[in-house]
Amino acid sequence: MARRRRPEEHENHERWLVSYADFITLLFAFFVVMYAISSVNEGKYRVLSDSLVNAFRNNPSAEMVTVRYEQAAGKPRQVVALQSSSQPASPALQEETRRMRGMAGDLRAALGPLINQGKVRVTQSRRGIAVEISDSVLFNTAQAELQPDSVAALTAVAQLLRANDNLIQIEGHTDNQPIRSQQYPSNWELSAARAASVVRLFAEEGVAPQRMVALGYGEYRPVESNDRDSGRARNRRVTLNILADNRDEVSVLPTDAPRPQAASQ
Template sequence: MSRRKHLRHDDHDNHERWLVSYADFITLLFAFFVVMYAISSVNEGKYRVLSDSLVTAFKQPPTSTKVIQLGNQTVMGAPPKAVALPAPPVPNQATAEQARKMQEMASKVKSSLDTLIDQGKVKVTQSKRGIAVEISDSILFDTGRAELQAPSIDALTKLALLVKDTDNLIQIEGHTDNAPINSPQFPSNWELSGARAASVVRVFAAAGVAPQRMVAIGYGEYRPMDSNDSPESRARNRRVTLNILADNKDEVAVLPVDDSAKPAGQ
């Protein structure tokens, strides 16, 4: 009886034997990683790059928490940097001297033509480009002709003597109204305006102004000062303009077209 009990006890199954196999597997796996670690090597260059990047990132100052509004979104960002405005240009001595000379010349021109200015026949203006003297054709030419009237030659000669001893270039422009002309001498207003400008150039040359300083330009009817819808406005468009250029020593500059100055409908 006791023997049967003993035999039954020895035949009892052991359900925890899998732990032995599992422990052996973990031991082998640990040994494998130890061997792999032992034979591996660290890339020192990449390690240093990573290390330097981290150090640089942590050394940078923190960005501002100032709120920047972009449309309907609000973002955080650094404050805008101040932009230094350029200093205003300082005119040099030569420029200041040139401006002083042009101012004196403009005063002399106005004084010599004061009577015609008071009558509204002459207009003198000054700008950075120089001095512009606009003369109505009614005191210079007869209708449809390019020969100067005798009284106007004296006024032009007086003006030429004021600029004779300077080195400023002189641009003389002829302008007409839009009334067509078709004669053997002047087939169009181009020829008439150019001939009138050339007549003034000849007076200046006769007074002693160097011819190489002057140019005659005919604009015809294409640069009006006023509309051509009345006799008065057409009379204002018939003119000769003398431009005493301020600082064009190398070439005679032609004034570009200013569309804003044209009358409506031109």
């Protein structure tokens, strides 16, 4: 008898579907896990989306979003703050804004010549007024004693400040050039001593000492690069911060402390 021929086995051309299906399954599982561990905040997304749309539409009543980063547990954390501009500011806030704007104008007028020379900068923000004074106006190199020519300018500033009750932060800054004198072992001591010299002068001119604080930052808060002479010159400065949102804090002053009197018109 003739032997039966076994049917030929055809090569399976669809074996790739098995690997493809495994790949798709793994990819799907990956995205599921990524979505599960993510922290999508729909409220923040909606606020940011609406703000961008209103900004491009030039809507004056749009809500504004402020995004800042805070340090939490060693890792930066994004914080989204919603600020609504649709409601008018309170009369007290409007009056405070006008008062601070007027004070900034008075400071610019008193320091006009130094501002024109680029030695002084007066800026205003929601935090308050910042008066940045170059160290060349106030001090000799590596010294913290006020120069006689600078006393007149600072006295004019003190006369404006003693008529209000805002808290004042006076900051001393240096460049990154080391200093190792017997009096000032480092830039920390030099910057703190310079800030204290301005505080002492203001106190002598009638500004309540309880309103002031002297801070020495040394070389660690530069506003320009220390790689250039112009940058180092800008970093050597004293900054007066007149805070705008602290009127309630001043009420904790001792009752026997002299309160500033309003300037006569």
